[in-house]
Amino acid sequence: MEKKYRLATRVIHEAQEPGDWQGATLAPIFQSAAHEHQTAESLSNTFAGKGEGHIYTRLSNPTNTVLEKKLAALEGGKGAIAMASGMSAISNTCMALLRAGDNFVSSKSLFMSTYLLFVNVFKKYNITARLANILDPESVEREIDENTRFIYLETIGNPGMDVPCIRTLADLAHSHGLPLVVDSTLATPFLVNPISLGADVVVHSTTKYLSGHGNAPGGVVVDGGHFDWTGNRFGDFKPFVDRKGELALLDRIWREHHINFGTTQAPFHSYLTMIGLDTFVLRMERHMANTMTVARFLKTRPEVLWVNYPGCDDHPSHETAKKQFGKNGFGGLLTFGLKDTEACFRFIDSLKLVYHLANLGDCKTLIIHPWSTQYVAFDQGVKTGLGIRPGMLRLSVGIEDVDDITDDLAQALEAV
Numbered sequence: 001m002e003k004k005y006r007l008a009t010r011v012i013h014e015a016q017e018p019g020d021w022q023g024a025t026l027a028p029i030f031q032s033a034a035h036e037h038q039t040a041e042s043l044s045n046t047f048a049g050k051g052e053g054h055i056y057t058r059l060s061n062p063t064n065t066v067l068e069k070k071l072a073a074l075e076g077g078k079g080a081i082a083m084a085s086g087m088s089a090i091s092n093t094c095m096a097l098l099r100a101g102d103n104f105v106s107s108k109s110l111f112m113s114t115y116l117l118f119v120n121v122f123k124k125y126n127i128t129a130r131l132a133n134i135l136d137p138e139s140v141e142r143e144i145d146e147n148t149r150f151i152y153l154e155t156i157g158n159p160g161m162d163v164p165c166i167r168t169l170a171d172l173a174h175s176h177g178l179p180l181v182v183d184s185t186l187a188t189p190f191l192v193n194p195i196s197l198g199a200d201v202v203v204h205s206t207t208k209y210l211s212g213h214g215n216a217p218g219g220v221v222v223d224g225g226h227f228d229w230t231g232n233r234f235g236d237f238k239p240f241v242d243r244k245g246e247l248a249l250l251d252r253i254w255r256e257h258h259i260n261f262g263t264t265q266a267p268f269h270s271y272l273t274m275i276g277l278d279t280f281v282l283r284m285e286r287h288m289a290n291t292m293t294v295a296r297f298l299k300t301r302p303e304v305l306w307v308n309y310p311g312c313d314d315h316p317s318h319e320t321a322k323k324q325f326g327k328n329g330f331g332g333l334l335t336f337g338l339k340d341t342e343a344c345f346r347f348i349d350s351l352k353l354v355y356h357l358a359n360l361g362d363c364k365t366l367i368i369h370p371w372s373t374q375y376v377a378f379d380q381g382v383k384t385g386l387g388i389r390p391g392m393l394r395l396s397v398g399i400e401d402v403d404d405i406t407d408d409l410a411q412a413l414e415a416v
């Protein structure tokens with residue numbers, strides 16, 4: 001679409017082709033495992049990568065392709081692959097970049113499964129995730145050596161809530177000939193387009209705000225298409241550069257990992273995600289406003305020992321977030337502290353409106369006690385090191401009437 005349209009228009013109209021869909025205004029669900037070709041030559045050509053035909057849904061699917069085009073456009077990338085989950089997007093991207101013996105430098109402030117993948121699983125392949133304080137570019141730079149392949153960060157750390165400066169880290173990565181990979185799940189294109197700040201690859205769990213209804217697991221990798229893969233560190237990318245030029249990484253992710261690991265997105269989930277996208281901007285405006293109100297409310301309560309939300313003036317990442325996200329807001333997630341685990345359990349058990357479950361970015365308000373759930377199997381020292389505390393609650397603020405959210409939190413705080 002032409003650049004002049006704003007995000008709220010583009011989420012609805014990007015990649016729309018009603019003429020190809022019998023006039024339907026939403027892409028149909030192509031619920032087929034494979035696609036028939038009328039001639040032997042046509043199927044052979046499609047296998048050879050000529051044209052845009054489809055072969056088999058594990059490889060590509062027309063419904064998924066529409067979502068891919070929409071998300072690539074919304075992130076300002078040159079191509080995208082929709083996958084079965086955010087973790088598929090993260091693992092496939094990293095695996096495509098890494099070889100045995102390599103390392104990469106990552107923020108310590110990571111989503112729990114990403115942390116486990118990086119620290120535990122990659123070890124099996126002799127790959128080291130060098131965890132650094134992403135807010136301190138010098139400490140990131142100290143970890144880079146000749147075997148480093150990329151720098152990785154979350155736009156807003158989950159659940160750390162820290163906001164690194166993408167421009168600074170992209171410049172740092174590029175000065176060493178490295179790409180910057182950004183998980184922008186918590187920020188979404190509503191807050192920022194990391195590619196416009198120099199990031200090379202953006203991954204999302206579309207399960208969250210992009211779909212918005214907590215009903216469609218999914219992920220996406222968006223390739224900015226501006227990284228130079230012919231540099232010294234990436235000689236092994238030559239076949240992919242020869243084949244796909246600026247989209248060499250996306251080709252490698254697809255060809256080596258996505259199709260062979262079978263991390264296919266269900267076309268139905270792409271369809272649900274696109275329904276969600278139509279109302280994305282409206283929902284995000286409400287998430288941002290509600291979360292700010294809830295953060296301010298929590299700060300007034302004596303039972304609440306601390307509130308961690310980059311929208312608060314006293315938050316260590318407030319200035320960076322303001323600069324990076326402009327007037328758009330500070331995200332829909334926050335953490336806050338009660339006295340201990342018992343207080344958190346009493347609080348959760350007293351909630352009447354807020355859902356208690358392991359997700360975020362739903363239009364409903366959601367709560368979880370990370371210490372006893374997502375991190376329950378973690379070594380105590382490790383979880384403390386990651387900033388997870390017994391009295392910490394993570395709240396994903398929904399789009400209900402904000403007075404109903406704060407009323408529910410207030411009555412549950414009375415029970416603490």
Ligand SMILES: Cc1ncc(COP(=O)(O)O)c(C=O)c1O
Nearest residue numbers: 085086087111158185205207218
């Ligand atoms: C920041 C972040 N990245 C990635 C993921 C993984 O996404 P999925 O659950 O869709 O695999 C999550 C899930 O909560 C997340 O919060």
